[in-house]
Amino acid sequence: MNSKSRTQYSAYNTSIALFSRAAAILMGYVVRVVFTHVLSENYVGINGLFTDILNVLSLSEMGIETAISFALYKPIADGNTEAQKSIMHLYQWFYRFVAVFVAAAGICVIPFMDILIKNKPDIPHLTYIYILYLFNTVLSYLFVYKRTLLDAHQLMYIGTLSKTVSWVLQDIVQIAVLLLTKNFILYLYVYILTTLFSNIYISKKAERIFPFLRDKNIAPVEKQERKHILKNIRAMMMHKIGDVIVNNTDNLLISSFVGIASVGCYSNYYLLIGSVQQVLNETFQGITASVGNLGATASKERVQTIFSSVFLLNHWMFSFAAICLFELLNPFIVLSFGEKYLFTTDIVWILCINFYIRGLTRSCLIFRNSLGLFWYDRYKSIAEALINLIVSIILAQRFGTFGVFMGTFISTVTTTLWIEPFVLYKYHFQTPVFPYYRRLLLYCIECGAVWLTAHFLCEKCTAAFHITGIIPDMTLRLICCTLVVNFVFIILYKNNDAMQLLLHKWRGLRK
Numbered sequence: 001m002n003s004k005s006r007t008q009y010s011a012y013n014t015s016i017a018l019f020s021r022a023a024a025i026l027m028g029y030v031v032r033v034v035f036t037h038v039l040s041e042n043y044v045g046i047n048g049l050f051t052d053i054l055n056v057l058s059l060s061e062m063g064i065e066t067a068i069s070f071a072l073y074k075p076i077a078d079g080n081t082e083a084q085k086s087i088m089h090l091y092q093w094f095y096r097f098v099a100v101f102v103a104a105a106g107i108c109v110i111p112f113m114d115i116l117i118k119n120k121p122d123i124p125h126l127t128y129i130y131i132l133y134l135f136n137t138v139l140s141y142l143f144v145y146k147r148t149l150l151d152a153h154q155l156m157y158i159g160t161l162s163k164t165v166s167w168v169l170q171d172i173v174q175i176a177v178l179l180l181t182k183n184f185i186l187y188l189y190v191y192i193l194t195t196l197f198s199n200i201y202i203s204k205k206a207e208r209i210f211p212f213l214r215d216k217n218i219a220p221v222e223k224q225e226r227k228h229i230l231k232n233i234r235a236m237m238m239h240k241i242g243d244v245i246v247n248n249t250d251n252l253l254i255s256s257f258v259g260i261a262s263v264g265c266y267s268n269y270y271l272l273i274g275s276v277q278q279v280l281n282e283t284f285q286g287i288t289a290s291v292g293n294l295g296a297t298a299s300k301e302r303v304q305t306i307f308s309s310v311f312l313l314n315h316w317m318f319s320f321a322a323i324c325l326f327e328l329l330n331p332f333i334v335l336s337f338g339e340k341y342l343f344t345t346d347i348v349w350i351l352c353i354n355f356y357i358r359g360l361t362r363s364c365l366i367f368r369n370s371l372g373l374f375w376y377d378r379y380k381s382i383a384e385a386l387i388n389l390i391v392s393i394i395l396a397q398r399f400g401t402f403g404v405f406m407g408t409f410i411s412t413v414t415t416t417l418w419i420e421p422f423v424l425y426k427y428h429f430q431t432p433v434f435p436y437y438r439r440l441l442l443y444c445i446e447c448g449a450v451w452l453t454a455h456f457l458c459e460k461c462t463a464a465f466h467i468t469g470i471i472p473d474m475t476l477r478l479i480c481c482t483l484v485v486n487f488v489f490i491i492l493y494k495n496n497d498a499m500q501l502l503l504h505k506w507r508g509l510r511k
Helices: 003-038 041-057 064-078 081-116 126-139 144-152 156-181 184-209 223-248 250-257 260-285 288-297 300-336 345-360 362-370 380-399 401-414 416-429 434-464 470-493 497-510
Strands: none
Touching: 003 041, 003 156, 003 260, 003 300, 041 081, 041 126, 041 250, 041 260, 064 081, 064 144, 064 223, 064 362, 081 126, 081 144, 081 223, 126 184, 144 156, 144 184, 156 184, 223 380, 223 401, 250 260, 250 380, 250 401, 260 300, 260 345, 260 362, 288 300, 300 345, 300 362, 300 416, 300 434, 300 470, 300 497, 345 362, 345 401, 345 434, 362 416, 380 401, 380 416, 401 416, 416 434, 434 470
8 A cells, every 4th residue: 555545544544533522522511511500519420430440440541452453554555355364353352351350359349449439328229220331331432443443444434433323312311401401310321222232333344344354164263363462452451540540540539539419510511521532642643554554565664764754743733622622611601500619720721732742742652552562661651550540649638639630640750751752763664763752842941932822812802902702812812823833833844854645645635
């Protein structure tokens, strides 16, 4: 497959991911507004807490999918259908094991519910509600493994569209259920049915595109290949265990040290920050299979050139998003949910810093996963998780919610921010990593300087124009951020080689 084809696939996957995620975010926001106003803040907190508990237990992100995707890239590039069949059959058995494990582990959590929830709210049928969340998580592993084959063939947009349609339909029905019945359990039934039918549909779609998935005559994966896949899965499981602990324990810690009401506040902020993060992540996720194909067919120098351009785009997009979030989050929370759900400015600041720092590592993560470099930094995520838990617990006792998020920042900076690029440069590019570190530091300084400038301009313009309403204030701040961030970056990078490559790719797509 030539470079132009990879670019076209990336463009399809990225553009459809953007539009699909935007639709999902819009509907998800409407659902959350209705949810918040129809049900109490305790239900909002329980929703966030149970979701995080199951994310911690869940193996859906434990790296099996990433390791299997990498194993598929070479057979796909070689047109080897038999190898693809064998790998997918192995993948099916992995996910069956995952479903059983999650069900068993989730049931074991039930006796410890009183420890996880400080000031347990008076919500009827709380254990049954948790079991419904658990059932939906287990159900999510049925059939859906076939979507990975679509993604590996650079057809991620098919699964994305399917998910988006199901999410939008789910949200419409859930809104109706909340407004007509105010019944939270019925709301969860809709959630479960959507998961089931969505997974069945994408499974059948994959079978129509790749009929060999229905074949019964499947040879086992060769011993050496199976050993290599299991090695990568072990490495990715260590990565994902750490990632899940870092990214999905904030609600647990806040619930334990601060209270369930604060979990409700954070859930609303996470809805907004997480939505933006998902849009940007899927923008870059759209190139994952293309990078895997590139790594299997192109030189290391070519891969490094593409990486530099992706890293620049990564920095630009996450800088702009973090600055806009800082200026707009609190007004938006007041407008949507009310002042009782507000966090103080220092908490919003550390949330946006964490958003930027985690986003800045996205390009390294995608290239590391696509190039199969899981093994070399397998202990990194475990170290990050331990640092995050220990520091967050210590700081939470003194600084409350701010301390929990500060622990996340410290753990990321001391591990992921420098270890992942070190592995990428040492084991694939085989060039010194220090130029990357210099560029990383420069990007952070640029982001900080532009951030201060944009905030100063927002405050001055708001005072100068005597802005009082929430919507006019948000509009003015968005305009200021957009102009300042993009003007400065255009001036800085208009003659940059990485920017020129991005522009070249864009011109090719337009033609």
